Amino acid sequence: MRVGLTGGIASGKSTVASMLVELGAVLIDGDALAREVVARGTPGLAQVVAAFGEELLTPEGDLDRPALGRIVFADEAARKRLEAITHPLIFERYAELEAAAGPDDLVVHDIPLLAESGRADTFDEVLVVDVPVELQVERMVRERGWTREDAEARIAAQASREDRLAIATYVIDNTGTLEQLRARVEEIHAELTAR
Known part of the structure; x- marks a missing residue:
């Protein structure tokens, strides 16, 4: 099964990708x-x-x-x-x-610009890691040392949150704890590998 994984910058997409690899997925x-x-x-x-x-x-x-x-x-x-x-x-x-x-x-394609590329329909499923824009900005400023202006410019250069959600077959909310994120990833992995 071919799965597209995407999310805006600082959404936690890389963390989700790592969790999927730990569960046995092949990551590209x-x-x-x-x-x-x-x-x-x-x-x-x-x-x-x-x-x-x-x-x-x-x-x-x-x-x-x-x-x-x-x-x-x-x-x-x-x-x-x-x-x-x-x-x-x-x-x-x-x-x-x-x-x-x-x-x-289970081949997971980690594609930051999947919504922008118009290729979402080439995957069996699309996983979108989702957080509010303000949380993206906050994470980039806090964790990457970026200015608010740089963070906002990078977000503005990507697809909107709504555009990403429109291509999702699975939404992974990443506003909670790491444990909540892991539980959601495990749930989706189990569904996908059961098919």
Whole structure:
């Protein structure tokens, strides 16, 4: 079974993904693949540098992700240029990893921008980790040290909470305790693996 997992920034999606892996799911992590396709020495990094400039490289030759983030999350046209480079490379890696999974595996695709991609209908189920926007902002300021303005800009660059909920076949509320979150994830995992 192929499952899409998404949620807004600071919703707790990565925590849910880790819990699913602990329960035996195969995880294909979109954030990890997004980093992989622009790693030092890759054609993806060369394309990003060609599009945005060499000033986005660290002295070691890696992509300065925070600097790129400041550009693309403040400028929709720049974000679309970046996505046109990275999305095809990421989807190619997704397909390779999925093909390597076993036929009875629960394969969870952790895709931060699933609502934006228009690909929700390509999955058997879609899990959406949900929290109110104000809680997202609070977590980014508290846990990541971001300014409120940076947090709000990042949220504004993503699909709305309503758009994510519209694609959900399962909603995972993450406003409670870690134990409550784990119980909900275990309940959904049991339902999915029972099929």
